[in-house]
Amino acid sequence: MLKAEIITSGTELLLGEITDSNTPYIADQLAALGIDLYYSSTVGDNYQRFYAVLEQAWKRSDLIITTGGLGPTQGDITRNVIAGLLGEELTLDTDLKKELTAFFSTRGIEMPENNLKQANIIPSAVPLRNTSGTAPGWWVEKDGRIIVTLPGPPGELQSMWQYQVLPRLKKMSGAVIVSRTIKTWGLSEARVDELVSPFLSEANPTLAMYAGAGGIRLRITAKADTEEAARTLITEREKDIRDILDKYIWGVDDETLEGIIGGLLVSGNLTLAVAESFTGGLLAHALSGAPENVKFFKGGRIIPCGASGTDAASAARLAKQARVEFKADIGIAIDGNVSAGDAGMGSDVYIAVDADNQRDTVKAQYPARLPYMTRRIITHALIFLKNFLNA
Amino acid sequence: MLKAEIITSGTELLLGEITDSNTPYIADQLAALGIDLYYSSTVGDNYQRFYAVLEQAWKRSDLIITTGGLGPTQGDITRNVIAGLLGEELTLDTDLKKELTAFFSTRGIEMPENNLKQANIIPSAVPLRNTSGTAPGWWVEKDGRIIVTLPGPPGELQSMWQYQVLPRLKKMSGAVIVSRTIKTWGLSEARVDELVSPFLSEANPTLAMYAGAGGIRLRITAKADTEEAARTLITEREKDIRDILDKYIWGVDDETLEGIIGGLLVSGNLTLAVAESFTGGLLAHALSGAPENVKFFKGGRIIPCGASGTDAASAARLAKQARVEFKADIGIAIDGNVSAGDAGMGSDVYIAVDADNQRDTVKAQYPARLPYMTRRIITHALIFLKNFLNA
Numbered sequence: 189m190l191k192a193e194i195i196t197s198g199t200e201l202l203l204g205e206i207t208d209s210n211t212p213y214i215a216d217q218l219a220a221l222g223i224d225l226y227y228s229s230t231v232g233d234n235y236q237r238f239y240a241v242l243e244q245a246w247k248r249s250d251l252i253i254t255t256g257g258l259g260p261t262q263g264d265i266t267r268n269v270i271a272g273l274l275g276e277e278l279t280l281d282t283d284l285k286k287e288l289t290a291f292f293s294t295r296g297i298e299m300p301e302n303n304l305k306q307a308n309i310i311p312s313a314v315p316l317r318n319t320s321g322t323a324p325g326w327w328v329e330k331d332g333r334i335i336v337t338l339p340g341p342p343g344e345l346q347s348m349w350q351y352q353v354l355p356r357l358k359k360m361s362g363a364v365i366v367s368r369t370i371k372t373w374g375l376s377e378a379r380v381d382e383l384v385s386p387f388l389s390e391a392n393p394t395l396a397m398y399a400g401a402g403g404i405r406l407r408i409t410a411k412a413d414t415e416e417a418a419r420t421l422i423t424e425r426e427k428d429i430r431d432i433l434d435k436y437i438w439g440v441d442d443e444t445l446e447g448i449i450g451g452l453l454v455s456g457n458l459t460l461a462v463a464e465s466f467t468g469g470l471l472a473h474a475l476s477g478a479p480e481n482v483k484f485f486k487g488g489r490i491i492p493c494g495a496s497g498t499d500a501a502s503a504a505r506l507a508k509q510a511r512v513e514f515k516a517d518i519g520i521a522i523d524g525n526v527s528a529g530d531a532g533m534g535s536d537v538y539i540a541v542d543a544d545n546q547r548d549t550v551k552a553q554y555p556a557r558l559p560y561m562t563r564r565i566i567t568h569a570l571i572f573l574k575n576f577l578n579a
Numbered sequence: 580m581l582k583a584e585i586i587t588s589g590t591e592l593l594l595g596e597i598t599d600s601n602t603p604y605i606a607d608q609l610a611a612l613g614i615d616l617y618y619s620s621t622v623g624d625n626y627q628r629f630y631a632v633l634e635q636a637w638k639r640s641d642l643i644i645t646t647g648g649l650g651p652t653q654g655d656i657t658r659n660v661i662a663g664l665l666g667e668e669l670t671l672d673t674d675l676k677k678e679l680t681a682f683f684s685t686r687g688i689e690m691p692e693n694n695l696k697q698a699n700i701i702p703s704a705v706p707l708r709n710t711s712g713t714a715p716g717w718w719v720e721k722d723g724r725i726i727v728t729l730p731g732p733p734g735e736l737q738s739m740w741q742y743q744v745l746p747r748l749k750k751m752s753g754a755v756i757v758s759r760t761i762k763t764w765g766l767s768e769a770r771v772d773e774l775v776s777p778f779l780s781e782a783n784p785t786l787a788m789y790a791g792a793g794g795i796r797l798r799i800t801a802k803a804d805t806e807e808a809a810r811t812l813i814t815e816r817e818k819d820i821r822d823i824l825d826k827y828i829w830g831v832d833d834e835t836l837e838g839i840i841g842g843l844l845v846s847g848n849l850t851l852a853v854a855e856s857f858t859g860g861l862l863a864h865a866l867s868g869a870p871e872n873v874k875f876f877k878g879g880r881i882i883p884c885g886a887s888g889t890d891a892a893s894a895a896r897l898a899k900q901a902r903v904e905f906k907a908d909i910g911i912a913i914d915g916n917v918s919a920g921d922a923g924m925g926s927d928v929y930i931a932v933d934a935d936n937q938r939d940t941v942k943a944q945y946p947a948r949l950p951y952m953t954r955r956i957i958t959h960a961l962i963f964l965k966n967f968l969n970a
Contacts, residue, residue, distance in 0.1 A: 202616045204607025205789055209598060211621070216595025225593040226628055229620035230602070237617060244635075378651040378691035388653060397652065398591050399732075407596070462881065468867035469860030472881040476859035481884065488881030490853065490863040493873060553686070 190360070192218055193249035194228035195241055197257040197266055198340060201230050209342050210255045217349065221357055222365035222411050223251065233263035235272075242273050250333055256340030258323035260302040266337060267308055267326075274330060276310035284315055284324055291322055313337075316352045320344050327356065363411045366418040370429055371443065372436040373403035373571050380404045383432050393421045395429075401563035402445070403438070438571060445570035446478035452577040453484040453518075461514035462488035463506040465496055466524030466537055467562050471569055475520075486514040491523075498525040500549045503538035511542050518543045520573050522565065535561070539569045541576045548576055581751075583609055584640035585619035586632055588648040588657055589731060593623045600733050601646045608740060610787070612748055613756045613802055614642065624654040626663075633664050641724055642748075647731030649714035651693040657728060658699055658717075665721060667701035675706055675715055682713055704728075707743045711735050718747060754802045757809040761820055762834065763827040764794035764962050771795045774823050784812045786820075792954035793836070794829070829962060836961035837869035843968040844875040844909075852905035853879035854897040856887055857915030857928055858953050862960055866911075877905040882914075889916040891940045894929035902933050909934045911964050913956065930960045932967045939967055 194214055200206050211228050218225045226249065231241045238257075245252045257266030271278045284307035292299035306323050309315060316325035316337075321344040326337035336353055338345045372380065377399045381388070384406065387395040393410035406429060410421035430437060439448055453460055462472045472488035475481070489510055496502045503523035511519030524537035540549040552568050585602050592599055602619050609616045617640065622632045629648075636643045648657030662669045675698035683690040697714050700706060707716035707728075712735040717728035727744055729736045749756075763771065768790045772779070775797065778786040784801035797820060801812035821828060830839055844851055853863045863879035866872070880901055887893045894914035902910030915928035931940040943959050 201603075202606055202619065203610045203787065204603040204605070205787060207598065207600065207603045212592070212595040212598045214595070215593050219594040225623075226625075227620060227622055227632070228593065229618060231618055234617075241618070376688070376691065378693045381652040381693060382691060385653070396590060396594070396596075397654070398596055399650075407594075467864070469855075469863035469879060469881070472860035473858070473864065476881055476883065485883050487883060488860060488879075490860070490867055490879030490881070492867065492876050492878060 190223045190250045191248070192223050192225045192251040192253065193245045194225065195238075195245060195252065195254045196228065196230045197233060197238055197254065198230070199232040199234075199263065202232050210338075210340070210345055213342065213346060214253055214255070214349070217354065219367070219409070220365060221354075222363050223357070233257065233265060235265055235269060238265060238269045239272060242269055246273060246333060251336070252333065253336045253338065255338045255345060258306065258325070258337065258339045260300065260306060260322070264305075267305070267310075270313075270326070270328065270335060270337065271310045274310065274312060274328070276312060278308040278310055280304070281307050281309045281315065284309065287317075287324075288322060316348050318344055319347055319351075325352070327353070363413060364415045364418050365409060365411050366415060366422055367407055367409040368422050368426060369441050370406045370408070370426065370433070370437055371403060371439040372406070372433055373438055373567065374436045375404060375433070377404055380406070380433070384429060387425065387428065393425050395425070402567050406433075438574065444478075445567065445574060446474045449475070449570060449574050449577065450478040450480050450484060452574070454480050456577070458517040458577075459484050459486045459515075461486045461510040461516035461519050463491060463510035463519065463521040464488070465491040465493055465498075465506070465522065467522050467565055467569075468493075470562055470566050471520070471522055474566055474570065486516040489513065494525045496523055498523055498536070498538070500538050500540070500551060503540035504542065504547060504549050507540040507542035507547070511544075518573075518576075520569065522569050524565070537565055539565075539572050541573055543576075546576075548572070581614045581641045582639070583614050583616045583642040583644065584636045585616065586629075586636060586643060586645045587619065587621045588624060588629055588645065589621070590623040590625075590654065592621050592647075601729075601731065601736055604733070604737060605644055605646070605740070608745065611756065611758045611798075611800055612745075613754065613800070614748070624648065624656055626656055626660060629656060629660045630663060633660055637664060637724060642727070643724065644727045644729065646729050646736060649697065649716070649728065649730045651691065651697060651713070655696075658696070658701075661704075661717070661719065661726060661728065662701045665701065665703060665719070667703060669699040669701055671695070672698050672700045672706065675700065678708075678715075679713060707739050709735055710738055710742075716743070718744070754804065755806045755809050756800060756802050757806060757813055758798055758800040759813050759817060760832050761797045761799070761817065761824070761828055762794060762830040763797070763824055764829050764958065765827045766795060766824070768795055771797070771824070775820060778816065778819065784816050786816065793958050797824075829965065835869070836958065836965060837865045840866070840961060840965050840968065841869040841871050841875060843965070845871050847968070849908040849968075850875050850877045850906075852877045852901040852907035852910045854882060854901035854910065854912040855879070856882040856884055856889070856897070856913065858913050858956055858960075859884070861953060861957050862911070862913055865957055865961065877907040880904065885916045887914055889914055889927070889929070891929050891931070891942060894931035895933065895938060895940050898931040898933035898938070902935075909964075909967075911960065913960050915956070928956055930956075930963050932964055934967075937967075939963070 231238050257264045288307050312330045313326040313328045323339040325348050328335040393408045396407045398405045408422050408425045410418040412418035464471050476485045503521050506521035507519040519542045521540045537552045622629045648655045679698050703721045704717040704719045709715050714730040716739050719726040784799045787798045789796045799813050799816045801809040803809035855862045867876045894912050897912035898910040910933045912931045928943045
């Protein structure tokens with residue numbers, strides 16, 4: 189089993205000027221391949237520090253993936269650091285030079301002298317063509333280890349990964365990896381941890397937990413020789429987890445609450461309207477942006493905070509008014525008052541759903557930290573609406 | 580000069596499940612303090628590997644900041660790793676236990692047994708209170724080094740940083756560091772770079788550029804012996820930049836567009852209503868959540884995508900309707916059609932503002948990348964409203 193490590197280079201990352209989206213991309217790709225990623229690190233454009241980080245990776249990992257530092261400027265030193273560590277010489281590759289020259293001439297631009305260094309390569313490296321930029325990547329195999337060197341711009345990196353790195357890695361890896369995510373709401377992270385604890389320490393399939401504004405997610409990952417065998421492992425473990433968490437599970441994999449709700453509305457030939465105070469438009473935004481929204485979303489109304497009353501009755505009234513005003517089958521409302529939250533003691537929010545012959549209300553209490561709290565309230569309201577539609 | 584290093588822990592990061600927003604946040608904060616960040620790394624929830632990474636950081640850095648791994652689950656091992664490296668014992672802190680118990684009891688929830696481990700601490704550590712979650716952080720000073728241990732959820736981390744870590748770091752640093760952020764809209768990153776380029780390579784004050792959905796921001800950072808001297812450096816550089824960027828500058832530091840707009844409305848004794856299609860509630864959310872919103876926000880209406888017409892006239896009509904319906908002095912509308920964007924060729928969006936005796940409309944064209952695009956459109960609409968109010 190390959191042990192992988194990512195090294196991201198760029199002083200701008202260590203100054204917090206940009207967020208590194210390449211590491212999560214590569215990490216996700218490696219996970220899908222069943223390659224264990226044990227470390228990732230970021231280092232500035234400094235030869236000695238980069239060398240030390242790469243040297244350490246060379247000692248502890250089989251597959252080292254570097255990103256960035258392949259540009260034409262003085263700060264771009266990745267090629268030099270690898271050449272230095274492997275004790276190999278950088279020489280100008282005639283083919284790469286031709287391609288580079290062509291890149292500029294087809295765009296009617298004269299090639300700056302600095303760009304020539306991008307055509308330098310070491311004997312152990314095979315170039316990886318860059319179809320959207322000037323920096324070729326490298327695939328280096330030496331002493332039983334692999335270094336994959338990728339450019340920093342995410343578009344260039346991802347296309348190089350898909351067309352040139354992924355096929356090579358797939359050929360190397362024997363096993364098939366499949367994973368499945370189970371999404372829950374209504375239990376704390378600690379409680380879910382307690383309930384599924386025996387499975388968390390198992391090796392195949394593995395189980396991992398993630399907490400977010402949408403609730404606790406569990407990811408099952410199985411490795412096997414065939415896809416079928418991996419799926420069987422997943423199906424069995426999913427059944428175990430469904431037996432335990434049962435009604436707290438609302439979806440799997442890429443499913444979203446607004447997507448599920450949209451599906452229920454469309455299949456029931458129902459339309460929806462929204463009224464909201466407190467969350468000021470976020471619920472309308474979630475529902476009006478769902479797939480097939482044109483088939484069910486009739487409109488929304490934003491009410492100034494505190495203007496409606498803020499109790500179960502006012503939330504129910506808002507839901508009904510929205511339903512009637514927008515000529516929808518169902519109205520949903522969130523009513524709450526921001527000033528109660530400012531006191532820091534938690535805030536009462538009411539969620540109501542109204543259909544012609546049926547209605548329901550719930551009181552939701554949240555600690556008074558606004559941005560995260562509002563996302564939790566939106567999830568709570570969507571879960572409430574989904575359960576109403578399923579009832 | 581302190582040499583800093585960040586260690587982010589969490590297997591979910593190495594599986595690419597979430598993007599690490601804490602490292603850029605801390606990196607940016609350290610840059611503003613003039614503290615050099617040389618390395619950042621990510622390690623999974625594995626005791627041995629985490630220990631090795633922390634041990635290496637202990638050898639090469641003076642200030643080590645860890646994020647994540649402070650939760651109640653089995654995978655949360657940060658406390659254990661630090662205790663292990665420093666050879667200290669974890670013991671239950673009575674005060675922390677009391678606070679933890681209170682956190683749950685005020686929410687009417689029984690505390691899961693697992694959460695108790697969050698009240699464990701080592702002798703070298705001082706607890707950092709978590710005002711929005713259950714995991715206290717640690718400030719550890721030992722053998723001339725500092726370890727700052729922060730929780731993973733960004734909201735908890737940032738508030739702990741601002742109120743408890745930042746004041747301690749400021750006290751330690753001899754020089755006074757002052758910075759000021761200038762916020763612009765309407766110029767590309769490359770164009771701003773060209774215009775301010777001579778200042779980007781200066782050492783004191785430094786100038787850094789950041790691009791985002793809110794436009795290009797420039798941050799001036801000055802170091803001096805006294806706050807007054809640092810402020811003088813900043814004021815001079817700010818004047819240079821204002822001479823160059825002039826009308827593209829819309830705010831400074833923590834100012835937000837909705838805050839500025841709210842201020843203009845309140846001081847002019849004006850009220851506002853919103854109508855929006857396409858952005859489905861995000862503009863209403865921004866404006867209804869602004870400071871003093873109770874004084875000016877009268878309400879909003881969300882129109883299903885494509886239901887209104889989607890041209891300059893329909894946007895103007897929506898703005899006027901919102902103003903009249905909610906009895907406001909000013910109406911603002913965004914009108915656009917999502918299906919145009921799905922074609923992938925860019926999407927036309929119209930923004931209109933309507934007052935009793937004055938109105939204005941603008942057409943905004945955006946590449947069809949939805950999530951980022953909607954945030955740009957909201958900024959564009961807010962800039963348009965601000966200019967309307969300033970005219």
